[in-house]
Amino acid sequence: MTGFYTLFIKELLRFWKVAFQTVAAPVLTGLLYLLIFAHVLDAHVEPYPGVRYTAFLIPGLAMMSMLQNAFSNTSSSLIQSKITGNLVFILLPPLSYFEFFAAYVLAAVVRGLIVGVGVLSVTLWFAVPPIAHPLWILVFALLGCGVMAVLGLVAGIWAEKFDQLAAFQNFLIMPLTFLSGVFYSIHSLPAFWQSVSRFNPVFYMIDGFRYGFFGQGDVNPWFSLLVVSGFFLLLAGWAYGLIKSGYKIRH
């Protein structure tokens, strides 16, 4: 356990020592999105009956920031360590594959949650969404961050240079999160795009998370839970297998 705990703490400190970049910046970005979109759309859009657009947007923005930062934490920590070569100090000790996996993923989840709380606490000044089911909020926050942290682990292991990681981030993660219903309810989309959205796993994370606030969503939260946890298990198995095989980290 000491090995896991040490790596976990080291990963927490790694982002905390540069918290301006890893926590404050995404919180500010979330706030800017809210200011602009709320200003433009608040008077025109009512996503759910009786729900103001600004209130609707807040959980989506919080979740999007959490997901992106959970992904960033594992992926950038790994690629930095690989490129600078100091990953060797983690590969030489007798850390088990599971300790390695769990420490990276949990630290990323913690960063995601801190950013999420940060985004909520600065945006709540503009509108206060209700909290219908706090447990759903927590479950989807944890699972969503977990999925993205594991995906970041896979990306960090796979990428050999920053450029490849940036491609992963900009061409996969960004579209998936932006087109997941952060800024809109998918019921406002044409039928075709509604169906496409249902193939996006991030949609279920955001919809389930939002359900926790408003008690209503685009799909049943239990179904979202099934999709998101299934995705988590699948990705976790894959990442664990990569770590165990030494793919791209033990030559």
Add this chain to the structure above:
Amino acid sequence: MSAIVFDRVVKRYGEFEALSGVSFAVEQGDFFALLGPNGAGKTTLISILGGLAQASSGSVTVMGHDVSADYRPARHAVGIVPQELVFDPFFTVRETLQFQSGYFGIKRNDDWIDEILANLGLTAKAHSNMRQLSGGMKRRVMVAQALVHRPPVIVLDEPTAGVDVELRQTLWAFIQKLNEAGHTIVLTTHYLEEAEALCNRIAMLKQGRLIALEDKATLMKRNKARSVFLRLKPARLPETLQHLLVAERDDGFELKLADPDALPGILLAVQACGLSIRDIDVSKPDLEDIFVETMRGAA
């Protein structure tokens, strides 16, 4: 039980074979030198030992533990100082060593960390960030990182490449102390005088093959060649000795003898030509000569 056993270790990278079936053992308490030119496979061998690379076939054990099947006890048993100068820029020297201890499952290690810092001349830098250290200081921290868990086997991959005399002396004094306390040391270096001064056993690798493995004393003794430097009056080398001439320097002649037995013959030849000897110096080959010769012989 041997400290390390390499058994028919093969490592291929695609078509290229970096190690072609290397087998040898390092005994407990050895101060072992692993020598070879660049690209011989020394670092690959060490990487496999530390689990940084996986052998294509063959096996490696450390203190009886297989490095892949039984990787956790194997990694506990060995401390490796990698060749590349690497560090984590986020942390101070002490934090770095505390984390490294934690990865090995050691919670409170500050007494031992203090001792390592003192022995490596790092005490004053304990609270400096890694980024602020000079190259030599970073290298010392890497050595310290390999020692936090008091491994019975310590492997240093070119630890003195590009570092100043002071660090070399500090480092070797500390490593010798650890060796005397029972730690097994494996060293790769291009400074052969270091290997000659410190090690008791020597292995040589070339192009992924083991070409020599011996006690240093045996290796040094086995080579009977001698270098003879003669200054003669008048300064002229007899015709019969020309074939032994290696170089002319400092108004004298350097001759290479295959065996010390040939020396009387040389003196007789000099006398027969009516020359007198103003100076003579006979020297044994050092490890560097033996290394060069062994590498040539294995061509």
